[in-house]
Amino acid sequence: MIQVKELNHQFKIGKKKRETIIPVLKNINLEVSKGEIVTIVGKSGSGKSTLLNLISGYIRPTEGNIFINNQNVSELSEGDWANFRINHLGFIFQSFQLIPSMTAYQNIELPLILKGASEVARKKQTLDMLEMVGLSDYKAFYPSELSGGQQQRVSIARALIVKPPIILADEPTGSLDSENEQELLNFIQKLNQDHNITFLIITHDDQVAKIGHRTIIIKDGKIQGGRSL
Amino acid sequence: MKFKDKIRFVRQNMKKNRMRVFMTILATAIGCAFLILLASVGFGLEKSIISDLTEGRLANEINVYHDKDFNQLNDEDVEILKQIEHVKTVTKRNTLHHEMMFKLEEYESYWPQVYATNFPSEIEAGLELSDGRMPQANDEIIVGYHFNEILTEGNGNEIVYYEEDLIGKTIDLQVIYYDKEEMKQSESFPVKIVGITKQPAPKVKEQFALISEPLLKEIEDFTVEAFLNPEQSNDEDVELNLDKEKTYDDVRIYTNHLENVSGVIEKLNELGYGNYSVTNQLGQINTLFLVIKIGLIFVGTIALLIASIGIFNTMTMSVTERTQDIGIMKAIGAHPSTIKQIFLIESSYIGLIGAFIGTLFAYVISIVINFVTPMIIEALSGNEGATTQDIMLTYIPISLVATSVSISLLVAIFSGWRPAKKATTVDVLKAMRRDI
Ligand SMILES: Nc1ncnc2c1ncn2[C@@H]1O[C@H](COP(=O)(O)OP(=O)(O)OP(=O)(O)O)[C@@H](O)[C@H]1O
Ligand SMILES: [Mg+2]
Numbered sequence: 001m002i003q004v005k006e007l008n009h010q011f012k013i014g015k016k017k018r019e020t021i022i023p024v025l026k027n028i029n030l031e032v033s034k035g036e037i038v039t040i041v042g043k044s045g046s047g048k049s050t051l052l053n054l055i056s057g058y059i060r061p062t063e064g065n066i067f068i069n070n071q072n073v074s075e076l077s078e079g080d081w082a083n084f085r086i087n088h089l090g091f092i093f094q095s096f097q098l099i100p101s102m103t104a105y106q107n108i109e110l111p112l113i114l115k116g117a118s119e120v121a122r123k124k125q126t127l128d129m130l131e132m133v134g135l136s137d138y139k140a141f142y143p144s145e146l147s148g149g150q151q152q153r154v155s156i157a158r159a160l161i162v163k164p165p166i167i168l169a170d171e172p173t174g175s176l177d178s179e180n181e182q183e184l185l186n187f188i189q190k191l192n193q194d195h196n197i198t199f200l201i202i203t204h205d206d207q208v209a210k211i212g213h214r215t216i217i218i219k220d221g222k223i224q225g226g227r228s229l
Numbered sequence: 230m231k232f233k234d235k236i237r238f239v240r241q242n243m244k245k246n247r248m249r250v251f252m253t254i255l256a257t258a259i260g261c262a263f264l265i266l267l268a269s270v271g272f273g274l275e276k277s278i279i280s281d282l283t284e285g286r287l288a289n290e291i292n293v294y295h296d297k298d299f300n301q302l303n304d305e306d307v308e309i310l311k312q313i314e315h316v317k318t319v320t321k322r323n324t325l326h327h328e329m330m331f332k333l334e335e336y337e338s339y340w341p342q343v344y345a346t347n348f349p350s351e352i353e354a355g356l357e358l359s360d361g362r363m364p365q366a367n368d369e370i371i372v373g374y375h376f377n378e379i380l381t382e383g384n385g386n387e388i389v390y391y392e393e394d395l396i397g398k399t400i401d402l403q404v405i406y407y408d409k410e411e412m413k414q415s416e417s418f419p420v421k422i423v424g425i426t427k428q429p430a431p432k433v434k435e436q437f438a439l440i441s442e443p444l445l446k447e448i449e450d451f452t453v454e455a456f457l458n459p460e461q462s463n464d465e466d467v468e469l470n471l472d473k474e475k476t477y478d479d480v481r482i483y484t485n486h487l488e489n490v491s492g493v494i495e496k497l498n499e500l501g502y503g504n505y506s507v508t509n510q511l512g513q514i515n516t517l518f519l520v521i522k523i524g525l526i527f528v529g530t531i532a533l534l535i536a537s538i539g540i541f542n543t544m545t546m547s548v549t550e551r552t553q554d555i556g557i558m559k560a561i562g563a564h565p566s567t568i569k570q571i572f573l574i575e576s577s578y579i580g581l582i583g584a585f586i587g588t589l590f591a592y593v594i595s596i597v598i599n600f601v602t603p604m605i606i607e608a609l610s611g612n613e614g615a616t617t618q619d620i621m622l623t624y625i626p627i628s629l630v631a632t633s634v635s636i637s638l639l640v641a642i643f644s645g646w647r648p649a650k651k652a653t654t655v656d657v658l659k660a661m662r663r664d665i
Contacts, residue, residue: 078565079564083562085561086563089562091560091561097661099553099558101554111562113231114230115230116230116231
């Protein structure tokens with residue numbers, strides 16, 4: 001489902017010609033199969049988010065290739081990446097990333113609008129999704145009027161609405177208390193079992209890491225090894 | 230993303246900043262109104278001066294007298310004329326050469342000018358009525374604005390014009406002929422007056438009657454029969470007419486635009502058709518006005534360019550304020566072109582609404598100016614005669630509205646371009662790192 005091949009990445013900071021090069025990821029090889037939950041752990045600053053951002057297409061790798069669904073996404077133009085993203089990937093962020101001026105309903109509906117779905121289909125799917133994450137009564141609430149756990153459920157609903165085969169999550173429980181965290185983990189496992197959705201989850205929380213079928217450890221930009229269940 | 234949804238997004242965004250958007254629209258509206266008003270002075274003066282010079286003849290009218298062999302034009306020629314580029318319509322009239330008179334109650338008119346014509350093409354050519362309607366039946370006719378002045382009742386020294394309403398009156402068209410005994414006879418064709426032409430320009434008298442082609446045919450059939458009488462066939466004109474195919478003695482071309490008159494005339498000369506047009510005589514003046522109008526539009530556009538700075542500002546702020554939203558939308562898969570379009574639609578929207586309001590402003594101000602100017606001229610010159618000729622200081626043709634709305638839209642898109650482009654380059658990670 002996801003293959004990362006000989007990936008190197010470095011950041012350049014400072015002014016042109018006098019820039020400093022910061023190598024972040026070194027020779028990363030990684031493979032995630034369909035239906036797997038893979039968790040990535042590592043110390044702060046080890047390059048976990050950078051890896052996920054590369055897989056998400058938010059940044060381009062300095063070297064190496066990434067394949068998702070057998071598509072070499074490193075070659076995609078920005079526009080094609082956008083289309084690929086909306087059709088194949090769902091995203092869950094640590095700070096939810098909901099649009100503040102839109103209600104829960106509108107936030108969940110957004111990917112369908114971007115895809116150009118019809119109004120009728122949109123309405124039905126959005127209401128179904130609200131029901132699924134247990135927020136039917138909150139559809140007219142704005143993000144600022146929802147609790148952290150509720151916001152994260154909205155963002156999961158938004159990620160799921162286009163039925164992506166893969167969900168990428170960077171510290172999805174980072175802003176949640178332990179109760180909400182447990183609830184989210186149960187939900188992820190249920191989605192994985194019922195819909196065979198592949199998850200790639202970054203965390204530094206052991207509880208979260210444990211739900212992975214496999215856990216990958218990154219240290220100083222290199223894959224250190226991993227442990228399987 | 231569907232266009233309808235983009236519009237919805239744009240409207241929601243604009244609602245959030247009502248005041249700012251309103252001020253920008255206002256600036257655009259003022260710019261657009263200024264552009265229209267400035268140029269409308271050029272259009273107004275052109276209209277007043279040209280209509281004065283041409284004394285009511287339509288400036289886009291070209292009379293065509295003869296073909297290359299100096300023959301009167303026939304249907305074939307008319308078809309050729311219609312094919313010429315920029316020709317809107319061709320009217321063909323025939324003067325009735327018969328001796329005839331109109332008779333309504335005690336009132337009579339001798340030697341009236343009667344033309345047979347095709348009414349649909351007259352309408353296309355811009356024939357307008359001051360009263361009544363266009364003829365529908367063959368025996369319905371239209372008369373000139375001053376027709377009543379030739380309908381007189383008089384015995385000796387006192388002549389009385391017909392003063393009552395002519396519309397709906399049935400009037401006798403009497404065709405005069407001579408019988409076998411060379412006795413004067415007349416045949417009556419009752420016709421109904423259904424329309425009166427528009428008041429012509431000052432100094433022009435319109436006293437004619439327009440009848441339908443079928444009625445002409447009827448009259449001709451009758452006279453031919455009368456003339457076929459061997460003893461009577463000494464009228465050469467009529468004999469000639471019998472042999473020949475149907476021709477027209479008054480053919481006029483109307484071009485779709487004033488500027489195209491000279492082009493059409495060039496083509497006519499090339500084809501050998503004898504022609505005359507007032508506008509061609511005014512060629513120089515036309516070019517001068519074209520230059521003036523373009524110049525005024527150009528100066529007016531500067532006002533819009535100033536407004537465009539406002540649009541640029543508003544759009545830049547709009548993009549900056551929404552950086553986070555844009556980042557999130559890109560993160561979940563919004564196409565860059567979608568984002569660009571949303572912002573371009575927003576600036577076009579401002580431009581269009583501004584242009585619309587500006588056009589309304591311009592019309593209102595123009596009406597006020599045209600109402601007040603004659604009064605001022607009268608007061609200053611103390612000469613009442615000055616105002617009898619309609620002076621039109623400003624005139625806003627649809628083409629001017631279309632031009633300025635297009636310019637506004639272009640300026641709006643132009644000033645929204647950079648902000649929209651900037652929106653597409655928003656960095657997803659930077660935008661998301663901001664705190665909610
Ligand atoms: N845009 C950037 N420009 C320069 N350096 C960057 C940039 N983004 C990340 N880095 C550097 O790359 C390294 C890895 O950062 P990254 O965010 O991937 O760490 P992380 O493993 O996600 O850490 P954490 O657990 O704290 O989230 C850091 O040293 C960071 O300074
Ligand atoms: Mg991180």
